[in-house]
Amino acid sequence: MSDYTDANRANWDDRASAHADRGPHGYRVSQYIDDREALSEVVRFDLPRLGSVEGLRVAHLQCHIGTDTLSLARLGARVTGLDFSEVSIAEARRLVADTEDDVDFVVSDVYDAASVLEPGSFDLVYTGVGALCWLPRIQPWAAVVAALLAPGGSLFLREGHPILWTMDERIDDDLHLRFPYFEQTEPIEWDSDATYVETDRPITATRTYEWNHSLGEIVTALIEAGLRIDLLQEHDSVPWEALPGQMVARPDGEFALGALDGVAPLSFTLRATKPA
Template identity: 45%
Template sequence: MSGLDVLHLQCHLGTETLAFARRGARTVGLDFSEASVMAARGIAEKAGLDVSYVRADVYDAVEALEGRRFDVVYTGKGALRYLPDLERWADVVARLLRPGGRLYVVEFHPLLNALGPKPAPGEGPELLLLHDYLGGSGAVHRDATHTYTDGPAVEGATDSYEWMHGTGEVVNALLGAGMSIRRLTESDEPPWPRWPRMVWTAPGWWCLPEPRIPLLYGLPASR
């Protein structure tokens, strides 16, 4: 990673972005939220790391970065569900990469997104398919006073919109943009306990004792 130019798309608070900088990469984080970018800059400063952060919509990344190209583009857990158009996203990624550059996607599996949240009081431990696995049916509207973080309740705007994307949609979008898929790896271990009966694993993540189902996937591709 040392000496490489690395771009983290939809970096949010930039905590994963810092990991690339710690490994010697020339690192840029991009996010559409001004509040997130400001917070990420503060975290990087406290950590003593030289990271550049840019506020822009991911679809405008090529223009916002003034045509700069990268050795590695990374997008992390929970990012793709906020994008309505994966073909357009894949085209942007291809334009951001140098010839021979690599994209790394680490994303929550669409099966996890299709399963319901933790059981309500009085409900059993069964996993229920409550949402679409495949995309194409439009945005999923949510109205909630709390985000996925453990922070305080949201005040004011509580509406959010997400789009379902099956793994096939992700693969086909990248192939359509001229990318080569190197492999696809599925894992049953997400980094947080989605359901109460999940157990702590040796790597420090979580898994269901049964059944073993994909909850996370990794996909490296190259230009």
């Protein structure tokens, strides 16, 4: 498993430096420096279901370069971002140093989060789109979430729908289900020098490994970890062009299917609470 993790970490180290470009590429992070009230499009989409985070202690798992993390802080939360990529965390720290947002960042594998963060001390665990597919097993992740939450605290998860992860994005004449829907022991191997946003250079650490987790497996893992499911809402969009040639951009930064709009769910939001 460490070989898979090492390859994925090298890929995310490379992506982080490209995504943090201060110019017109990557995450366009200069917008957060120029406008101290700017929020990421991801967090803006989440707001109707996220509700107020004012004064909450939040753990943002798999935070990457911190644009969603600082957005939560700008909404009044006390946030700690965690990621296994040292380059991602270095870029996140550089960003908040420039924006003057009060955010802490920690380098750690998500499975070890309860060892490096204080267990039972967070009002909210937040995780965003494109995180769970990098985890070999969903049950240990659910156990970490439950361990981090204080009694009465909640998980907020928005993620690409498991149905989306089964689709072959390389074929653009229809929706082609080619990859496992259910969690598998062995990962899907990819080799690509591209990433999901425009960058000014190709990615050099090209080999990655991913795992899918069915919606039922995610929900069941959280229930078995002792959490109560409060919300499960499916969406017809995702915040990147997941299926090139078949999607249309929306004004809010989301992408939806064009001619096949509404045929399949593309992402979902889940909220779960640790009973008091």
